[in-house]
Amino acid sequence: MRGVTGAFHELDTTVAAIEDLKKKRLGDVTVYSPTIRHELDHAIDAPVSIVRRFTLVGGLLGVSFGYWIAIWSSNYWPLVTGGKAIASWIPYTIIGFEVMVLVGALSTVAGMFINSRIPRLTTTTGYDARFSGGYFGIHVACDASKADQAEALMRQHGAAEVRREA
Amino acid sequence: MASVAHPVREGGGIRGPNIASADVQLPAVRDYEQVDRDIIGTLGFTKKWFLGLSVAVLAMLIGASAWIYQIYWGLGQAGYEPPVMWGNYIITFVFWVGIGHAGTLISAILYLFRAGFRTSIYRAAEAMTVFAVMTAGLFPIIHIGRPWKFFWLIPYPNWRLLWPNFKSPLVWDVFAISTYLTISTTFLFIGLIPDIAVLRDKETNPMRKRILSILSLGWRNSDREWRHFAKAYLFLAAFSTPLVLSVHSVVSFDFAMALTPGWHASIFPPYFVAGAIFSGFAMVWTIAIPMRKWFKLEHYITLNHLDATAKVVLFTSLVVGSAYLIEFFIAWYSSVRFEQEFFWNRVFGQWWWAAWTLLLCNMAMPMSLWSQKLRRNPTWLFILSLFINLGMWFERFVIVVPSLSHEFEPWQWGGYTVSWVDMSFLVGSFGWFFMWFLLFVKQLPVMAIAELKEIVVPRTKYAHEHGVDTAGLHHPYGTETPGEDE
Numbered sequence: 305m306r307g308v309t310g311a312f313h314e315l316d317t318t319v320a321a322i323e324d325l326k327k328k329r330l331g332d333v334t335v336y337s338p339t340i341r342h343e344l345d346h347a348i349d350a351p352v353s354i355v356r357r358f359t360l361v362g363g364l365l366g367v368s369f370g371y372w373i374a375i376w377s378s379n380y381w382p383l384v385t386g387g388k389a390i391a392s393w394i395p396y397t398i399i400g401f402e403v404m405v406l407v408g409a410l411s412t413v414a415g416m417f418i419n420s421r422i423p424r425l426t427t428t429t430g431y432d433a434r435f436s437g438g439y440f441g442i443h444v445a446c447d448a449s450k451a452d453q454a455e456a457l458m459r460q461h462g463a464a465e466v467r468r469e470a
Numbered sequence: 471m472a473s474v475a476h477p478v479r480e481g482g483g484i485r486g487p488n489i490a491s492a493d494v495q496l497p498a499v500r501d502y503e504q505v506d507r508d509i510i511g512t513l514g515f516t517k518k519w520f521l522g523l524s525v526a527v528l529a530m531l532i533g534a535s536a537w538i539y540q541i542y543w544g545l546g547q548a549g550y551e552p553p554v555m556w557g558n559y560i561i562t563f564v565f566w567v568g569i570g571h572a573g574t575l576i577s578a579i580l581y582l583f584r585a586g587f588r589t590s591i592y593r594a595a596e597a598m599t600v601f602a603v604m605t606a607g608l609f610p611i612i613h614i615g616r617p618w619k620f621f622w623l624i625p626y627p628n629w630r631l632l633w634p635n636f637k638s639p640l641v642w643d644v645f646a647i648s649t650y651l652t653i654s655t656t657f658l659f660i661g662l663i664p665d666i667a668v669l670r671d672k673e674t675n676p677m678r679k680r681i682l683s684i685l686s687l688g689w690r691n692s693d694r695e696w697r698h699f700a701k702a703y704l705f706l707a708a709f710s711t712p713l714v715l716s717v718h719s720v721v722s723f724d725f726a727m728a729l730t731p732g733w734h735a736s737i738f739p740p741y742f743v744a745g746a747i748f749s750g751f752a753m754v755w756t757i758a759i760p761m762r763k764w765f766k767l768e769h770y771i772t773l774n775h776l777d778a779t780a781k782v783v784l785f786t787s788l789v790v791g792s793a794y795l796i797e798f799f800i801a802w803y804s805s806v807r808f809e810q811e812f813f814w815n816r817v818f819g820q821w822w823w824a825a826w827t828l829l830l831c832n833m834a835m836p837m838s839l840w841s842q843k844l845r846r847n848p849t850w851l852f853i854l855s856l857f858i859n860l861g862m863w864f865e866r867f868v869i870v871v872p873s874l875s876h877e878f879e880p881w882q883w884g885g886y887t888v889s890w891v892d893m894s895f896l897v898g899s900f901g902w903f904f905m906w907f908l909l910f911v912k913q914l915p916v917m918a919i920a921e922l923k924e925i926v927v928p929r930t931k932y933a934h935e936h937g938v939d940t941a942g943l944h945h946p947y948g949t950e951t952p953g954e955d956e
Contacts (some may be wrong), residue, residue, distance in 0.1 A: 317930075337691055340924055356705065395637045396636060397714070399642065410656070424690055436667050
């Protein structure tokens with residue numbers, strides 16, 4: 305992915321650079337951060353994650369399956385005790401709940417993987433090992449015509465290092 | 471620089487900082503690089519670690535040998551004596567499931583409540599959860615005597631056309647425990663991904679770098695990844711919270727659904743959950759206090775953290791203590807002779823020593839935590855944690871053995887002697903648990919690097935409105951670890 309990558313040591317300069325880059329519309333901005341920072345979230349202003357939909361669908365599928373397996377198998381292999389109902393919803397709620405949590409949680413993880421695009425098998429441009437350490441990073445995907453401007457902007461905001469990605 | 475986090479003497483007594491505000495801060499941690507350095511520094515091998523691992527492996531081998539012996543000679547070696555056909559295995563199973571609960575509690579429930587003191591201890595607690603549940607899971611398999619038949623409890627289409635009875639608490643257990651193990655393992659791994667990426671980026675050994683690259687799944691710390699990570703983590707916490715409460719409730723149903731005196735009690739689910747949190751926090755101390763000392767992590771697991779956890783332990787001790795007393799009250803109030811007889815026997819009968827051990831360890835000794843001085847004394851907390859672990863094992867002993875040995879009719883009454891095979895399994899379970907934990911602490915970060923960075927004040931170029939100067943230092947705090955010099 306062609307573009308310009310800048311490494312910043314300070315949070316406030318990173319935020320300022322992101323806001324400026326977005327204002328100038330030089331290209332898609334990707335921000336790297338060693339941890340979650342609300343300042344960066346606000347600067348990026350990304351839409352709400354859709355992982356929650358995976359959670360909802362997974363949870364509903366899980367609870368349905370949990371009740372179904374218990375009811376179906378009880379009817380299939382009935383154990384009649386004292387004339388009581390073969391399918392009793394109170395104990396089956398335990399199974400329904402546990403399977404809801406299991407499938408819902410695994411769907412959440414799947415949602416996170418799909419939306420974050422991990423596992424990532426190949427190394428991509430724009431990343432620097434320092435971004436998991438003490439530095440914040442900004443990558444602007446742009447062509448050569450806008451790269452100069454992006455580079456100058458990052459330097460102006462105090463980037464510790466700026467480099468072009470071929 | 472003024473230090474509000476530092477304890478000050480008022481009226482002769484020691485007054486600590488307000489936990490709600492001070493616990494989250496790590497004033498002796500300067501920047502992100504220091505977090506990386508300090509936590510990655512814990513991964514180096516030491517002689518003490520090898521010694522600890524050797525002891526754990528030896529203990530585990532004792533248990534493994536006892537298992538082979540028992541498989542060969544049969545379940546009669548376990549010390550069961552009719553009518554006591556649940557013994558050490560079920561006691562130890564419930565004990566380890568209980569231990570496994572604090573990890574998810576610290577991770578999930580405290581995360582949802584935004585309790586800052588979880589940050590430094592939650593990774594160790596989560597790992598503890600996974601290994602404790604792995605240990606617990608062994609015991610029902612050992613208890614059935616023919617471990618190779620364990621899969622009969624799992625509902626799957628089979629040639630026998632038989633399905634497990636979904637009205638049985640034992641089947642609920644299978645679902646609850648296996649779900650809990652899966653979710654707590656997932657929760658641990660998801661939290662580890664960004665930290666494995668840190669290790670990957672710092673690693674110089676090509677082979678290890680390759681392994682870490684695979685395990686980190688190509689994590690790059692991008693805003694897209696963090697955004698979905700945060701949401702997924704929140705939902706996992708939201709799912710884990712009721713799961714924690716349900717799993718030990720389900721374990722308690724193994725007893726409470728029976729009509730046996732001493733078991734048939736509606737108080738069991740909350741009582742078991744409180745007990746699990748209580749014992750789990752004690753085990754967190756057993757692990758975290760030596761770790762803090764040996765890895766020189768006093769400025770990460772501060773006295774404020776220990777103080778906050780001590781308050782949780784004190785609270786849960788009061789809850790379980792109340793539950794013990796309520797059990798006696800209900801036995802008296804019910805006017806059921808069998809219940810009354812059983813509870814009288816519990817404290818003055820053949821198992822009086824077990825009941826008094828648990829009351830001493832779980833009710834009396836934790837009352838020392840009303841003293842702030844003791845709450846902030848790691849040595850005392852470590853000693854107390856050992857007593858609580860002992861007391862909680864005896865709590866399960868008191869639930870299982872006296873109830874079965876003293877049911878409705880005198881001709882049913884019996885005894886139970888723990889055999890050497892039982893004891894070997896108990897020792898082996900600790901060996902198995904600590905073996906995994908010791909292997910974990912030298913391979914992966916025992917503290918969450920990314921989350922610690924979240925509470926470390928970031929470096930800024932200009933003075934920050936919340937009181938951060940240009941060197942990235944937070945104004946109100948000194949350089950020393952709060953309370954360390956008491």
